[in-house]
Amino acid sequence: MSKEIKAVRLDEVLGEMEGAVMQRKRPGRIRVDIEADALPTLLQLLKGRAGYLHLSSISCVDWPEDEEFELVYHVWSYETGVLVSAHTRISKQSARYISVYDLYVPAGFFERDIYEMYGLYFEGSPHMEKFILTEWNGPPPMLKSFDTEEFVRDTFDWKEYNPDWLQEIVAKGGGIVE
Amino acid sequence: MSEEKTFPAIPPAVSTGIACETKKDSFLQRVMDGFAEFCRARSLFILHYCTGCGAIELPPAITSRFDLERLGVSPMVTPRQADILLITGYVSIKTLKRIILTYEQMQGPKYVIGICSCTVNGGMYWNSYATAKQLNEYLPVDMYIAGCMPRPEAVQEGLKQLREKIESGEANSWEDYFKRYDHYLGNQQHLFGDDWHTPTDVIGEARHYDLLGDESLGEHTVRLEKYLQHHQELGLTNVELEPENKELMER
Numbered sequence: 035m036s037k038e039i040k041a042v043r044l045d046e047v048l049g050e051m052e053g054a055v056m057q058r059k060r061p062g063r064i065r066v067d068i069e070a071d072a073l074p075t076l077l078q079l080l081k082g083r084a085g086y087l088h089l090s091s092i093s094c095v096d097w098p099e100d101e102e103f104e105l106v107y108h109v110w111s112y113e114t115g116v117l118v119s120a121h122t123r124i125s126k127q128s129a130r131y132i133s134v135y136d137l138y139v140p141a142g143f144f145e146r147d148i149y150e151m152y153g154l155y156f157e158g159s160p161h162m163e164k165f166i167l168t169e170w171n172g173p174p175p176m177l178k179s180f181d182t183e184e185f186v187r188d189t190f191d192w193k194e195y196n197p198d199w200l201q202e203i204v205a206k207g208g209g210i211v212e
Numbered sequence: 213m214s215e216e217k218t219f220p221a222i223p224p225a226v227s228t229g230i231a232c233e234t235k236k237d238s239f240l241q242r243v244m245d246g247f248a249e250f251c252r253a254r255s256l257f258i259l260h261y262c263t264g265c266g267a268i269e270l271p272p273a274i275t276s277r278f279d280l281e282r283l284g285v286s287p288m289v290t291p292r293q294a295d296i297l298l299i300t301g302y303v304s305i306k307t308l309k310r311i312i313l314t315y316e317q318m319q320g321p322k323y324v325i326g327i328c329s330c331t332v333n334g335g336m337y338w339n340s341y342a343t344a345k346q347l348n349e350y351l352p353v354d355m356y357i358a359g360c361m362p363r364p365e366a367v368q369e370g371l372k373q374l375r376e377k378i379e380s381g382e383a384n385s386w387e388d389y390f391k392r393y394d395h396y397l398g399n400q401q402h403l404f405g406d407d408w409h410t411p412t413d414v415i416g417e418a419r420h421y422d423l424l425g426d427e428s429l430g431e432h433t434v435r436l437e438k439y440l441q442h443h444q445e446l447g448l449t450n451v452e453l454e455p456e457n458k459e460l461m462e463r
Contacts, residue, residue, distance in 0.1 A: 167342075169306050169404070175341050183339045189403070190345040193333045 040114045043084040051076050062116050070122045070131065077107060077120065077137055086111045086118060089138035094148045098178040101126045103154050107134070124154065133159035151176035245381075252295075252321070253378040254284040256371070259294035259318070261311055264301015266328040266361040273364035285371055291317040296374070297351075301361070302330035302337050303344045305403055312400060315351055315389075316412035320421060322386045323354045323374060327367065332356050349399045352385035390418035394430030401432055409439045 048056050048066065054076065055067040068076055080086040086109040095104040100123075107120040124131050133156040134141045145156040146165045153174040155162065164170075173180050260270055274280050274287055288294040291314045299311060315324065326347045329335035334345035347353050354377065357370040377383040389396060393414055401408050415433060418424045 167306075169309070170342075171405075172341070180341075182341045185341050186334075186339050186345075189341075190334070191349070193346055195333065 040085050040111065041116075044080075044111075044114070044116070044118075047076070047079040047084050050079065064116060064118045066118060066120045068120055068122055070124055073105075073107070073120055073122045074132060074134055074137070077109065077134055080109055080118060081137055084111065085113050088112065089134075089140055089144075090117070092141060092144035092148065094152050094154060094176075096152060096176065096178045097123075103129070103152060105131065105148075105154075109138075129153055130155045130157060132157050135159050150174065153177065249379055249381055253375045256283075256285045256296055256323075256375070257288035257294045258285055258296040258298045259288055259291050259314070260298040260300060261314060262300050263303050263307050263311075264328060264330060266300030266330075269327075269361050269364050269367060270298070270300065273367045278364045278368055280368060280371065283368070283371055283375065291315075292319060294318055295321070296323045296325060296371075298325050298327060299331055299347060300327045302328070302335060303347060304342050305344055306342075308344045308350060309404060309408075312350060313410055313412075316410055316414060320386050321378075321383070323378070323383055324351050324385070325370060325374065326353050326356045327359075327362055327370075329358050329360045332358055335360060344403065350396060350403075352388040352396070354383050354385050387421075387423050390414065390421060390423035390428060391425035392427045393418060394427050394432050397436075398430070398432040401435070406435055409436050 044064075048054055051066075051068065051072060053069055053072060057065045057067075059065055066076065077086075077089075088110040090108040090110050093106045093108070095106070097104060103124045103126060105122050105124060107122075109118050109120070110116075111118075131154060133145055135145070135156075135158060142160055143165075145159040146161055146163075148154050149156060149159075149162055150165050150167055151174055167175070172185070175182070260267065262270070270287075272278055274285075280286070285296075291297075295318075297311070297315055297318060303311060315322070324347075326332065330337055330343065331347040331353075334340070334343060337343040338345065344350065355370055355374055357366055359366055362370075374383060397408075397414075415424070415428065415436075418428050
């Protein structure tokens, strides 16, 4: 199948999806904003009909003011060299979404990672247990509501370090910028 | 801590027949000790626990460019045969557990060197939830080599200073781990939770080395009591040995 036909297929797929907002950022980079319930369908169409075989990554963004998580699925076509980023928003209240493990096997790792770091659970993902932070019992650390600095102040002590040369600099009005 | 020291809930040691003899302070003994320290300082095996970026400075330090083997320092792959535990870089809480396990497996006298700023005070990870800040809260550290990262020359200089410390008999911080085990264990439990314990019977070892001090046992070591049974089953403690083992030891 030639590159042109593939590119046409992509336009077809995106045309078929109702409510999908497409922006061409630059050649080879497409952003799609889509409702959460339509996203798995979009991925299935992209994979099955337009040749987007590779899921590069799933990223998650915490939007504390909107009380929402934003999920970004980056899918890549080897043939046309185009990266499609599908953005969707999930409510923080439910904090649950559906896994795309059946479509893209590597999604299992990304979903497990997101669950650990943000607490967003993926239904149907095969391994939802702890991934890297196996010995961490606190809240999901990548949430904006988790204050790392406060945690550090509560947990660890500091070694005092105030040598003469630093005191001299401070006396001159310099020193560590807060 | 209560006023009266009622802590030593761990049963008293049973003589195994292999306890260290107390040093006799004779002239010959001093000469022999001095000679042993002279030799020890010139044959150091480092176990490089490469936790962070500082590890990248070790290959040039050890191989032909700077060649630490001139100082008698050479890398070793197992903790039980190593003298120095070299911790190169930031120590995540997860890694710290492994470091403690490794450290406790090493045989005394043992030395710990913290390389890079991260081991001193967290370095650039000072506000990270995942990294421990001061290594010497959890292990007795003989020497810090600060820098981000220190050059091989600095590593070399640090090892030379450690050599001098060993030769003059000052590098005794490994004894501190036994003498103030309760303090170190308390800090470890603060990070890892009250259930934290290692397979090494540190208190038994402290008895063996005759290093059990006032601060060896305390409120934190009491929590280890429930694991003692397990230690005894595995034969990991000298607190109470099986009769047949005892006979073996006496032979």
